[in-house]
Structures are given as structure tokens and as C-alpha cells.
Amino acid sequence: MNYKIPLFKLNFDDAETQSVVKTLESQWLSMGPQSVELEEVFAQMSGAKRGVAIANCTAALHLALMALDIKEGDEVIVPSLTFVATANCVRYVGATPVFADITSREDLTISIEDIKRKITPRTKAIIPMHFAGYAADMEAIMSIAKEHNLKVIEDACHGPLSEYQGKKLGSIGDVGCFSFFSNKNISTGEGGMLITNSDEIADKIKLLRSHGMTTMSYQRASGHATTYDVVSSGFNYRMDDLRAGIGLVQLQKLPADLEKRSQVRKWYLEALEGIEGITIPFKDRHEFSSNYVMPIVLDNADDTRRDAIRERLHSCGIQTSVHYPAAHRFSVFQEYVDGELPLTEYVTDAELTLPMYAALSKEEVSYIAESLKKAVSE
Known part of the structure; x- marks a missing residue:
């Protein structure tokens, strides 16, 4: 059906087209210089120390859980009113998703009181989702996390540049995860970003996103290395420079x-x-x-x-x-x-x-x- 008023429209123009052409002409299409630039610019705009470009937000959530050592037998409190990826990623690491209610009809973010009710000795993390770009009660969530020694992964796929008490969403917890899916505020078709203020977490995730390899093909092609080691089991969760170039244009417009x-x-x-x-x-x-x-x-x-x-x-x-x-x-x-x-x-x-x-x-x-x-x- 052709709608008079669609649900969303891409904020695309000739700038995105030219970015794709420029990347094609560079003859470097996989993860490379534009991916690195996107990481740096996104982290800076989001008030975080490090950014790691990822294939999608689901992969970012998965790697965040791995980097924070969430594993089989652990429990992770998640909202039920969210896209299924928020809960699916918990199962990827063998942990158990524990579903919490929302705050109210006026506030569709995860309920603080229900988080408190759902904590057990097996609880290891909380994943709040910032619905529509409006923050969950991060002050209360971080207080609970500190009291119970829990990790906090912000599902900020709805909230690039959204703010909470003067901070950007995604920069408050241990890790923040963002989506660049085609209908998101930043659209690259597929793609995502992970931000953190921890060098240790960022470095671990960079290894995990690319098969546990110590150097990337772009680094080797640039002469920064000639060999590589594989130091952990990882995945192919990389973004490519075609999407990263589009992402840089989208960030300028955001x-x-x-x-x-x-x-x-x-x-x-x-x-x-x-x-x-x-x-x-x-x-x-x-x-x-x-x-x-x-x-x-x-x-x-x-x-x-x-x-x-x-x-x-x-x-x-x-x-x-x-x-x-x-x-x-x-x-x-x-x-x-x-x-x-x-x-x-x-x-x-x-x-x-x-x-x-x-x-x-x-x-x-x-x-x-x-x-x-x-x-x-x-």
C-alpha cells in the first residue's frame, strides 16, 4: 500500500550517494579508514571514550555480554517491551533473560521496582532499553547495579544523542549499544555501534568482532603489520566502509x-x-x-x-x-x-x-x- 504519510522517511540525499561513490572509487570496501573515523566521531558526539563499529546492534549487545563475562547460569534483567534482540542476545551467551515490567503507561521504560523484585544471587547484569529515545531511570539503575555488583548494558538503539541529566544515553552504563538499521535515526541499512569508557572492554570487543585476530586486513594492507595471531574465539561482526561512509554523512545531519x-x-x-x-x-x-x-x-x-x-x-x-x-x-x-x-x-x-x-x-x-x-x- 502506498501511504500518504509513511511511518518514517530516510533522511538521504546526494551526500549519501557521493559517499558510496567515493568509497567505491577508493577500492577499499570492507572495514577500514571510514569505519575508524565513524568510531571516533560517534564516540566523541556521544560523550564516550571509545567507539567500536559493529555489524548491527544485536551483535553489539552480544559482544557486550561476552566482554562483561556474562555466561551460562547467569541471569540478566531485561524489559519485555522491546525488540526481541534485547532478550535474544542473553541466550546467545547461555544466560537466562529475566523479564521486567515497564514503569507505567506514561513511561514505557523498565520498572525500577520490578528490577529490584527480580534480582537473585544469579543476577549479573541489567539491560535497560531507552524507549523512543527517552531515558530509563539510569540514576536508580546505576545505584542498584553498584549495590548488587551488576553490569549495565544500555540498549540505546532508539537514542543517539538523547540526554539524561546532562549525559548522552549509552555513555552512562558499562556499555552502550546503538542500531543503524534502515528506519533508525542514523541509517546505514544495517550496522551499529558500541560505546564504552573502558579501554579494556573496547579492546576485547574489537578482538571478538573479528575472529579474535590481533590485526585487521586494513592494518596489514597499510603496512602497520604483516602477520596476525588469533587470541580468542570470535565472530565476523564487522561493519564495512560502504556503510561507515554513509554513517559519517548521517552523523553530520543528525x-x-x-x-x-x-x-x-x-x-x-x-x-x-x-x-x-x-x-x-x-x-x-x-x-x-x-x-x-x-x-x-x-x-x-x-x-x-x-x-x-x-x-x-x-x-x-x-x-x-x-x-x-x-x-x-x-x-x-x-x-x-x-x-x-x-x-x-x-x-x-x-x-x-x-x-x-x-x-x-x-x-x-x-x-x-x-x-x-x-x-x-x-
């Missing part, structure tokens, strides 16, 4: 793009005000956010009513989505579910995601709000 998204969100808050039967998560948050998505939660609704409203919006030419199906409901995780997560279960059935991108006009936002008001009232 601050202006996020400022425009902030304006779009203000228009949404004005246009949605007074519509009965909806809750707007993070409505009263004022710290700088990437505004990756624009979620709303329907009041007194279930998935049948939510899906009917989505169909009405689609008939108006407005694309919507759902962020996300609750991970703990998936068949693969049933053996790890211990009790209900009532807030998550309600929101996952009643949430719908409205279009959000920098190029949205005030008139388009008004049209979306008017269409939603009619759809909710029917």
Missing part, C-alpha cells in the same frame, strides 16, 4: 534532524491535546531526545480495538506500527516467564506508533491527529 523531530513532537503534543481515550507516553519529559518513534497508548483498549483503529488510519493513508509485541509472550521465551507483566501486557495490546520523521509538516501532523480523533471516536 543534530539538525533531531532538532526538527523535537519540533514535530511539539506539534504532535499540541494536536493530540484534548483527544479523549489516549495516553501520550513521555508527555512531560523535557530532556533532549532523539524522538525515534511517536507512541500513543489507547485507554480501555485491547489488540482488537487497537488494530481496528490502525486500519482506519491506514484507510486515511497514514501508516502506523506497533512497538513492540511483548518479548515474554513469544514461544521461544516461555520457559523463562515467571508471572505476569500487567503493564507491559496492556501496553503491547493498546499501543500504536504514529509517523515520526524530521520532514513531517505541521499540516501533516494535524491531519494525523484529526484522523486519529475520528478513528478513536468510532
